[in-house]
Amino acid sequence: MHAFAIEARGLVKDFAGKRAVDGIDLAVPGGAIYGVLGPNGAGKTTTLRMLLGIIDPDAGTRTLLDETEPLKAARLVGYLPEERGLYPAMAAREAIAFMGALRGLPLAEGRRRAGELLEAHGLGDAAGRAIRTLSKGMAQTVQLLGTLVHKPRLIVLDEPFSGLDALNQGRLETLIRAQAAEGVTVLFSTHVIAHAERLCERIAIIADGRVRFEGGVQEARDRLRPQVRLGTRAESGPWRSALPPQAACGSDGLWHFELPDSGIEPLLKALIDGGAGIETLSIERPGLHDAFVAIAGEAVAARMDEPGALAA
Amino acid sequence: MNELIRAALVIARRDYTATVFSKTFLLFLIGPLFPIIFGFVFGSIGANVDKTARPVVAVIATDGERTALTAARNRLADRLGDGSLPLFRFVAPQRDAAAQVRHLLQNEDDATVAVLSGGLDEPVLAGPRGAINDLGGDVSLILDDARQHRLLGKAAPAPVELATRPVDRSAGDAAQGRILTARVGQLVLLMLTMILAGMLLSNLIEEKSNKVIEVLAAAVPIDAIFLGKLIAMLGMSLTGIAVWGGVAALGALAILPPGASLPLPAIGWPMFVLLGVVYFTASYLLLGALFLGIGAQASTVREVQTLSMPVTMGQLVVFAFASSAVGNPNSPMALAATVFPWSSPLVMLARAAQSAMLWPHLLAILWQALWVAVIIRVASRRFRVSVLKSRGARRSWFRRRESAREERT
Numbered sequence: 124m125h126a127f128a129i130e131a132r133g134l135v136k137d138f139a140g141k142r143a144v145d146g147i148d149l150a151v152p153g154g155a156i157y158g159v160l161g162p163n164g165a166g167k168t169t170t171l172r173m174l175l176g177i178i179d180p181d182a183g184t185r186t187l188l189d190e191t192e193p194l195k196a197a198r199l200v201g202y203l204p205e206e207r208g209l210y211p212a213m214a215a216r217e218a219i220a221f222m223g224a225l226r227g228l229p230l231a232e233g234r235r236r237a238g239e240l241l242e243a244h245g246l247g248d249a250a251g252r253a254i255r256t257l258s259k260g261m262a263q264t265v266q267l268l269g270t271l272v273h274k275p276r277l278i279v280l281d282e283p284f285s286g287l288d289a290l291n292q293g294r295l296e297t298l299i300r301a302q303a304a305e306g307v308t309v310l311f312s313t314h315v316i317a318h319a320e321r322l323c324e325r326i327a328i329i330a331d332g333r334v335r336f337e338g339g340v341q342e343a344r345d346r347l348r349p350q351v352r353l354g355t356r357a358e359s360g361p362w363r364s365a366l367p368p369q370a371a372c373g374s375d376g377l378w379h380f381e382l383p384d385s386g387i388e389p390l391l392k393a394l395i396d397g398g399a400g401i402e403t404l405s406i407e408r409p410g411l412h413d414a415f416v417a418i419a420g421e422a423v424a425a426r427m428d429e430p431g432a433l434a435a
Numbered sequence: 436m437n438e439l440i441r442a443a444l445v446i447a448r449r450d451y452t453a454t455v456f457s458k459t460f461l462l463f464l465i466g467p468l469f470p471i472i473f474g475f476v477f478g479s480i481g482a483n484v485d486k487t488a489r490p491v492v493a494v495i496a497t498d499g500e501r502t503a504l505t506a507a508r509n510r511l512a513d514r515l516g517d518g519s520l521p522l523f524r525f526v527a528p529q530r531d532a533a534a535q536v537r538h539l540l541q542n543e544d545d546a547t548v549a550v551l552s553g554g555l556d557e558p559v560l561a562g563p564r565g566a567i568n569d570l571g572g573d574v575s576l577i578l579d580d581a582r583q584h585r586l587l588g589k590a591a592p593a594p595v596e597l598a599t600r601p602v603d604r605s606a607g608d609a610a611q612g613r614i615l616t617a618r619v620g621q622l623v624l625l626m627l628t629m630i631l632a633g634m635l636l637s638n639l640i641e642e643k644s645n646k647v648i649e650v651l652a653a654a655v656p657i658d659a660i661f662l663g664k665l666i667a668m669l670g671m672s673l674t675g676i677a678v679w680g681g682v683a684a685l686g687a688l689a690i691l692p693p694g695a696s697l698p699l700p701a702i703g704w705p706m707f708v709l710l711g712v713v714y715f716t717a718s719y720l721l722l723g724a725l726f727l728g729i730g731a732q733a734s735t736v737r738e739v740q741t742l743s744m745p746v747t748m749g750q751l752v753v754f755a756f757a758s759s760a761v762g763n764p765n766s767p768m769a770l771a772a773t774v775f776p777w778s779s780p781l782v783m784l785a786r787a788a789q790s791a792m793l794w795p796h797l798l799a800i801l802w803q804a805l806w807v808a809v810i811i812r813v814a815s816r817r818f819r820v821s822v823l824k825s826r827g828a829r830r831s832w833f834r835r836r837e838s839a840r841e842e843r844t
Contacts, residue, residue, distance in 0.1 A: 172653075177649065177653050193658055197655065198655050199677065200653075202650070202653040202654070202739070204646070204653070206646040206649060207646065208647040208649055208650050210453065212457070213453070222650065224445045225445055225650075225651065225654035225655055226654050227441075266650075269650075283507075314521040
């Protein structure tokens with residue numbers, strides 16, 4: 124058995140002559156919670172659809188649970204698409220059992236498990252109700268349970284938090300963690316960084332159809348240096364020359380700059396010796412959001428620098 | 436292959452139960468009753484209108500002429516039926532015959548279509564040209580009979596007693612009956628196929644608007660979705676046909692007089708019905724696959740209607756093509772219609788009504804099965820491309836084989 128649940132190399136997809144995905148490489152370790160992050164229109168959904176075999180790539184290869192033809196592994200995969208889709212007239216229990224049956228679970232067993240899942244998620248009373256009579260959040264939960272009913276080894280969720288209130292977002296995070304604890308690989312896409320930061324061990328940041336970063340969450344954070352905030356009593360003095368060149372005074376009256384390579388100690392000595400009168404000093408590690416903005420922002424900036432970009 | 440069939444049956448089961456166990460299916464089942472009920476109601480009204488609107492000819496006649504014409508009309512009515520002869524309204528002659536004729540034709544209260552004057556010897560029928568053309572023959576027949584009886588008197592022969600000896604069938608009668616069976620069979624097949632294949636379109640549009648297609652496509656091959664929908668609608672169609680057929684059979688038993696029977700097809704009723712089901716299935720799959728392929732291109736009901744119109748028109752042309760084979764199944768035109776996949780089931784059903792040979796049906800079924808496979812395959816590819824907006828890089832057969840070899844090594 125392969126160490127990676129998903130591997131993709133050089134995936135390319137064009138739509139009507141426009142390149143949506145441009146040579147994406149991904150490697151999702153088995154049992155991990157993996158996030159695909161990117162701004163809207165970055166190519167996340169197209170990438171997931173190619174990984175699952177819903178659409179074929181124009182170039183590149185992908186392996187899903189050791190299968191080069193993803194649909195051959197369909198029985199071991201659960202998928203929640205970005206655009207949720209259920210039959211409005213179907214009862215919740217039937218909808219879940221049907222989704223399981225699509226992936227090889229016998230209907231009777233699917234109905235039994237659907238009842239248990241609905242009960243466990245507080246929707247036991249809704250088991251016999253038609254989807255059209257459920258609230259949006261309830262319907263989304265039903266569809267999510269439909270992706271789990273056949274006990275997959277890999278779950279792929281496309282923007283799973285979209286449309287959920289804070290309470291249901293918390294429940295979904297708990298559910299994802301529980302699945303991972305059982306050894307299930309979870310891959311999800313999002314443009315809301317907080318979820319990825321709380322859940323993921325590894326992430327890929329996609330922008331303009333390319334992977335701009337792939338690695339651990341910590342690695343992404345480490346791409347940015349810690350941020351220093353400094354408040355002084357003295358407005359000027361010889362200590363000013365000790366500040367890094369990129370230091371800027373913000374609207375809060377504090378100096379903001381990246382921690383110098385030499386560390387904080389030489390700077391502190393220079394500030395004390397220069398009579399700055401330190402009132403506030405904090406060193407903050409950047410969050411994933413800062414890293415994401417920096418990485419995705421670089422990509423957007425790089426695109427804008429390309430010849431002809433403005434004309435386009 | 437097993438997985439494809441399994442997945443297709445899961446989808447077919449869902450679609451079938453969702454359709455058949457819905458309230459709208461009941462409406463669908465009783466749908467064909469409406470034209471029958473309307474036909475019956477308007478037919479009755481039409482018959483009443485026909486009865487009251489039978490042409491009335493005013494006859495200017497003396498009492499003697501009146502007696503002779505009435506007797507002649509009654510004798511002919513006994514043989515031809517009263518409904519096939521014009522009604523006579525007798526009026527006594529007046530001094531100014533021309534004025535009397537004009538008055539009778541213009542009097543709207545009497546609704547006289549034409550006026551007969553001049554007695555038995557110099558009869559004149561006055562009226563609009565169309566009415567004279569229609570009534571002239573009948574009026575002449577009555578006048579001839581009256582004149583012959585006046586001439587022969589008691590020497591006129593008594594009406595002939597025609598002895599009858601009924602037999603079950605004659606060659607000419609059977610041939611006529613089979614042609615009728617062939618035409619009715621073709622018409623029923625065409626109507627059923629068109630109505631039921633069209634239902635596939637609305638089903639697909641619903642699926643696309645529900646976004647369920649993405650869930651299905653992630654779990655099973657697109658060919659299975661396509662096949663599942665066809666199987667479901669075929670099952671639903673056969674359910675409908677079974678219900679309609681059963682009701683029609685009961686209706687026929689209740690309405691037809693004892694001893695009456697429908698014209699026997701040359702191949703016999705059991706085999707004719709069996710072949711009818713097989714040819715309906717082939718015709719439905721050929722047209723249904725085409726409609727599904729079309730439905731995949733459209734995203735709204737309006738687009739579907741626009742796109743399906745040429746197919747519907749084409750189907751009518753195919754029907755005309757297939758109709759030409761009835762009565763002459765070995766003509767070049769009939770053979771061409773037998774080979775053309777969409778007209779082949781229609782032509783072969785007509786052949787089953789007219790010829791007892793079985794082997795052409797075996798050949799035709801194999802031929803149609805081949806085309807069903809080809810059409811489903813092609814339409815399924817179009818379906819995949821347009822429903823999922825997916826078209827992978829085109830790879831030649833050689834490239835695919837090379838890739839497969841690399842994967843093995």
